[in-house]
Amino acid sequence: MSGRPLTGLNHRALAMLRAVADGRAELSCSREPDLFIDGVPCCDQFTAHGLAHDGLIEHAYTGTLGQRVPAAATPAGLAAIEPIAA
Structure with a gap:
């Protein structure tokens, strides 16, 4: 984890998480996916790297170096995009 607070996710990061949760995203298999x-x-790979390093998104399965595989939202990533109950 990078130490950034999860409550500090901006609109772009949340939109990226929603795209991953909707099954519309892939990650490259590398140290910096x-x-x-x-x-x-x-367009914002810095934020994408942060989401991966913070454990909010991950590879759906292990691929070879450089391969693109489906991205998956982790339980923490799904919790970050859940609507707040009133």
């Missing part, structure tokens, strides 16, 4: 949404490289 790049995020692709709808087949297009995400």
Whole structure:
């Protein structure tokens, strides 16, 4: 974990998490996984790396170096995008 507070996720990070949860995203298999949404490289790879390093998104399965595999939201990632109960 990078130490950034989960409550500090901005709108872009939350939108990226929603795309992953909707099954529209892939991650490259590397130390710094790049995020692709709808087949297009995400414009904010810094945030994508943060989401991965903070344990909010992960590879759906292990691939070979450089391969793109489906991205999956972790339980913590899903909790971050859940609507707040009133």
